[in-house]
Amino acid sequence: GDSVTQTEGPVTVSESESLIINCTYSATSIAYPNLFWYVRYPGEGLQLLLKVITAGQKGSSRGFEATYNKETTSFHLQKASVQESDSAVYYCALGDPGTQVVGQLTFGRGTRLQVYA
Amino acid sequence: NTKITQSPRYLILGRANKSLECEQHLGHNAMYWYKQSAEKPPELMFLYNLKQLIRNETVPSRFIPECPDSSKLLLHISAVDPEDSAVYFCASSRDRIDERLFFGHGTKLSVL
Numbered sequence: 443g444d445s446v447t448q449t450e451g452p453v454t455v456s457e458s459e460s461l462i463i464n465c466t467y468s469a470t471s472i473a474y475p476n477l478f479w480y481v482r483y484p485g486e487g488l489q490l491l492l493k494v495i496t497a498g499q500k501g502s503s504r505g506f507e508a509t510y511n512k513e514t515t516s517f518h519l520q521k522a523s524v525q526e527s528d529s530a531v532y533y534c535a536l537g538d539p540g541t542q543v544v545g546q547l548t549f550g551r552g553t554r555l556q557v558y559a
Numbered sequence: 560n561t562k563i564t565q566s567p568r569y570l571i572l573g574r575a576n577k578s579l580e581c582e583q584h585l586g587h588n589a590m591y592w593y594k595q596s597a598e599k600p601p602e603l604m605f606l607y608n609l610k611q612l613i614r615n616e617t618v619p620s621r622f623i624p625e626c627p628d629s630s631k632l633l634l635h636i637s638a639v640d641p642e643d644s645a646v647y648f649c650a651s652s653r654d655r656i657d658e659r660l661f662f663g664h665g666t667k668l669s670v671l
């Protein structure tokens with residue numbers, strides 16, 4: 443089956459430092475999966491952070507970036523300078539763009555990020 | 560995020576029956592129930608599109624979904640088991656091929 447592996451948390455960084463959360467995927471039945479990063483802030487539900495559906499392209503949102511690398515099957519999340527408000531749990535996920543398996547995302551286990559002032 | 564509301568937020572049960580409720584105010588056609596156990600990723604349980612159940616993952620029969628209208632989703636649980644302790648998330652998307660999901664806050668179920 444499909445799977446997503448991401449950096450095991452918690453990840454602790456100081457404000458204004460750079461961040462990278464690794465994500466690699468295995469999609470046995472999907473040639474070109476759609477890739478996502480979701481984030482869950484304290485007390486809130488998951489929300490989409492960014493999405494990339496084309497290999498080689500980069501997605502960005504709220505200062506975060508992730509590049510779809512099909513060669514290394516990776517989709518690492520990066521930010522040049524984190525803020526305390528970025529403290530949350532980040533989930534990498536993949537989805538099947540084919541219509542026969544719709545609406546289902548395979549999530550990673552999540553990476554808790556704690557940013558200290 | 561008040562666009563998808565779930566109730567209750569917390570639920571502590573013995574071996575009892577209970578229903579979780581979800582309502583979305585986004586005009587979406589597809590709604591989902593996800594289960595997230597401790598230290599595990601969210602896993603899809605059920606998917607409805609336009610009130611029709613179109614994906615029913617392998618979940619115990621004590622979980623029964625219901626979609627009374629396109630904006631509401633229920634999850635009936637009978638005779639809960641300790642392994643059911645988890646956070647249950649409701650989510651919705653514009654339609655069944657739009658993978659941009661909007662999630663509710665979740666209901667944390669603790670089984671005694």
